[in-house]
Each structure stands twice: as structure tokens, then as C-alpha cells.
Amino acid sequence: MPADMNDYFNKQRNSGGGDSQPPKPPQFIQDFSKKATAIYVLIIIAALLIFFKPFVVINSGEVGILKTAGKFDPTPLRPGIHFFIPGIQDVIVVDTRVRIVNYKSNAGEGDFDRRGGVLIKPAIEVLDARGLPVNIELTVQYRLNPARAPQTIAEWGLNWEEKIINPVVRDVVRNVIGQYKAEELPVKRNEIALKIQNDIAKEIDKLEGKPVELVAVQLRAIILPQKIKDQIERVQIAKQEAERMKYEVLRAKQEAEKKAALARGTAEAKKIQAQGEADRIRIEAQAQAKANKLISDSLTPRLLQLKQIQVQGRFNEALKANKDAKIFLTPGGAVPNIWLDAKDKQRATSVAK
Structure with missing residues (x-):
């Protein structure tokens, strides 16, 4: 105690006389x-x-499970701060966000990473319909059912993923792939992916209490044996060659049809031209025949007699100039009459008027 404080108490004691009260x-x-x-x-x-630490803070995407004397409370604790009695009670915090498990070929057995809710497990090795080994790479997205989290952890434990998701996925993939031959898998990839997702969803829904919600399943890769790959490659090459030959045949057929169409067009054009020429000749002949008929109808006996007189007159005029000419009259006295100049036997003239 400091000296000034001692002095203070001494003065108080002295001032009190014989009083013993402190x-x-x-x-x-x-x-x-x-x-x-x-x-x-x-x-x-x-x-x-x-x-x-008799309290716990639960974040969004998590739920708490209150455990009292080893018994789980069926009602999950929602995000927020919650108090409990240490030594008697405890709170287990579980993640209810979407989690992912990747089945990869380059992952070893038991080699997985839980960081960020992602598990990495080895690719699923299965047998096809003929017993050939095939590796399947999958990505499965799922989440713990928040409302059933206490019951799920109580029944399956904290490693519920290994007991629920992994066995279901492997069994479904084995059953689906076993229905196909290895060489059919790449061709029917979409069909197989859809069947795997639907079957996994059915198996998860069958679980009592629906502890897990399946979000999505993606079929990422189908890894076949090398001999199957070689066989598929040969088949693809053969198909491509067949398609090429089919294309060549189709092109040749189209070319032949084109030439045939051109030939038919040319023949049709010639036919039309010939028909047009024939029609022209026929029309001209019909016109000539009609003209001839008109002329024939116009040649009356009196007209012919007149023409004969006119021709006879011309011959008479000609005889006046050439008295040695020989004249041949056609029967009936109609034109033409033929006459020859007797003085020049090398010259012959026809008169048809």
C-alpha cells in the first residue's frame, strides 16, 4: 500500500482515541x-x-442438429445464432447446399476432395452386354434435404454421401450399360444419359423419408477398350466411304437425268418445229386447194369458149407474121395450143396464154 495511504489511516486511528473500530x-x-x-x-x-462456447452460429445453406444427451432433435435449426447447454447438449452443423461428385478416370480409389462441396471419385468401371470393360465418367449434383437432415444423419451418419449417393449411382450405371454393346454406346449416348439420370432419380426417390434431393446427372465420357475404338473407327471409315459412293451414284444419276431432260427438251422442240412445219404445209395446201376450187368453179363453158377465141386470135396474128409455122390444136380447142416455126426447126416456143 502507498505511504500516503498509510499516513491517512494512522491519522484516522489517532483521531479516534481509544476507539478500536477500524x-x-x-x-x-x-x-x-x-x-x-x-x-x-x-x-x-x-x-x-x-x-x-454454449452457442453456435449457423450460416445460410446450412442447418443445425441439436443433440441432447445423444438424442437428435427432429426439428433442424435454421440459420442464425443458437444457444445450448454445454456438456449436455451439442449442435452438429451440416451443409445443405448443392454438392457435386465427379467420377473421373484420373482419380485414384479414395482420392477425393471435399473443398467447395466437390467430391472426386474414380470412374465407374462396368461391363457391356458382351462382358467387355467400359469406364464411365459422370457428374452428379445433389443436396441434403434440409427438413429431414436430423433423421438422415441419425440413420445414415455424417458420411451419408458414401452410403446413399455412391452405391445408387454405381448400381444404376452398371445396370444401364450392361444392356448395350460397347460399340453401341457412342451412338446411343443421349439415350443412355437420359436413362441413367431417370433411373438414379427413381432409386433416390425410393429411399424412405426422401433424405436426398437429386439436382442433375451429366454423362461426361464413355471410355471404350482400344479394340472397340479401332473397330468403331473402321466402321466409321466404311460408312463414310459408302456415303461417298452413294453421293457419287446420286450425282451421276442426277447428271443422267439432266441430260435426259435436255434430250427430251430438244426432241420436244424438234417435234414442235416439225409439227409447225407440217401445219404450215397443210394450211398452205388447204389454201391452194381452196384457191384451185374457186378457180375451177369459176371456169364456166362460156369463159373457156371466150379464152379459146382469144388464143385463136393471137395465133392468127402470129400466122400473119410467119406463114410457114405449124400449129397443133389440142382437143377441144382449148389452151394451150402449140406452134412451131418451120423456118427455124431448132427453136420451139410454147404459148400458154
Whole structure:
């Protein structure tokens, strides 16, 4: 204790005479003592809270499971702060966000990573319809059912994924792939992927209480044996060659049809041209025949007699100029009449007027 404080108490003791009652401390010391007691109590409470930690903070995407004396409360604790009694109660926090398991060929057995809710497991090795080994790479997305989290953890434990998701996925993939031959798998990839997803969803829904919700299943790769790959490659090459030959045949057929169409067009054009020429000749002949008929109808006996007189007159005029000419009259006296000049036997003239 400081010297000035001792002096203070000595003066108080001396002033009191023979009175044995101890002196009272000053008021500020009494106030400090009360505050110190409260501070000590708060420090002790904080130390107890830090040591025993009788509370838990649950974040979004998580639920808490309150365990009292080893028994799980069926009602999950929602996000927020929750208090419990240390030593008697405990809270298990479980993740209810979407989780992913990747089945990969380059992952070893038991080699998986839970960071970010992603598990990595080896590719699923199955047998096809003929017993040939095939590796399947999958990605499965799922989440724990928040409303059933306490019952699920109580029944399956904290490693519920290994007991629920992994066995179901492997069994479904084996059953589906076993229905196909290895060389059919790449061709029917979409059909197989849809069947795997539907069958996994059915098996998950069959579980009592629906502990897990399936989000999606993606078929990422189908890894075949090398000999099957070689066989598929040969088949693809043969198909491509067949398609090429089919294309060549189709092109040749189209070319032949084109030439045939051109030939038919040319023949049709010639036919039309010939028909047009024939029609022209026929029309001209019909016109000529009609003209001849008109002429024939116009040649009356009197007209012919007139023409004969006119021709005879011309011959008479000609005889006046050439008295040695020989004249041949056609029967009936109609035109033409033929006459020859007797003086020049090398010349012959026809008169047809």
C-alpha cells in the first residue's frame, strides 16, 4: 500500500482515541471496489463462454442438429445464432447446399476432395452386354434435404454421401450399360444419359423419408477398350466411304437425268418445229386447194369458149407474121395450143396464154 495511504489511516486511528473500530476507506475506493467486482464477474463469464462456447452460429445453406444427451432433435435449426447447454447438449452443423461428385478416370480409389462441396471419385468401371470393360465418367449434383437432415444423419451418419449417393449411382450405371454393346454406346449416348439420370432419380426417390434431393446427372465420357475404338473407327471409315459412293451414284444419276431432260427438251422442240412445219404445209395446201376450187368453179363453158377465141386470135396474128409455122390444136380447142416455126426447126416456143 502507498505511504500516503498509510499516513491517512494512522491519522484516522489517532483521531479516534481509544476507539478500536477500524477506519472506513474513502468513497472513491468504495466505488472502485464495486466496479472491479463487476468487471471480474464479466471476465469470468466471458472466460466461461470462450471455454465452453454454449452457442453456435449457423450460416445460410446450412442447418443445425441439436443433440441432447445423444438424442437428435427432429426439428433442424435454421440459420442464425443458437444457444445450448454445454456438456449436455451439442449442435452438429451440416451443409445443405448443392454438392457435386465427379467420377473421373484420373482419380485414384479414395482420392477425393471435399473443398467447395466437390467430391472426386474414380470412374465407374462396368461391363457391356458382351462382358467387355467400359469406364464411365459422370457428374452428379445433389443436396441434403434440409427438413429431414436430423433423421438422415441419425440413420445414415455424417458420411451419408458414401452410403446413399455412391452405391445408387454405381448400381444404376452398371445396370444401364450392361444392356448395350460397347460399340453401341457412342451412338446411343443421349439415350443412355437420359436413362441413367431417370433411373438414379427413381432409386433416390425410393429411399424412405426422401433424405436426398437429386439436382442433375451429366454423362461426361464413355471410355471404350482400344479394340472397340479401332473397330468403331473402321466402321466409321466404311460408312463414310459408302456415303461417298452413294453421293457419287446420286450425282451421276442426277447428271443422267439432266441430260435426259435436255434430250427430251430438244426432241420436244424438234417435234414442235416439225409439227409447225407440217401445219404450215397443210394450211398452205388447204389454201391452194381452196384457191384451185374457186378457180375451177369459176371456169364456166362460156369463159373457156371466150379464152379459146382469144388464143385463136393471137395465133392468127402470129400466122400473119410467119406463114410457114405449124400449129397443133389440142382437143377441144382449148389452151394451150402449140406452134412451131418451120423456118427455124431448132427453136420451139410454147404459148400458154
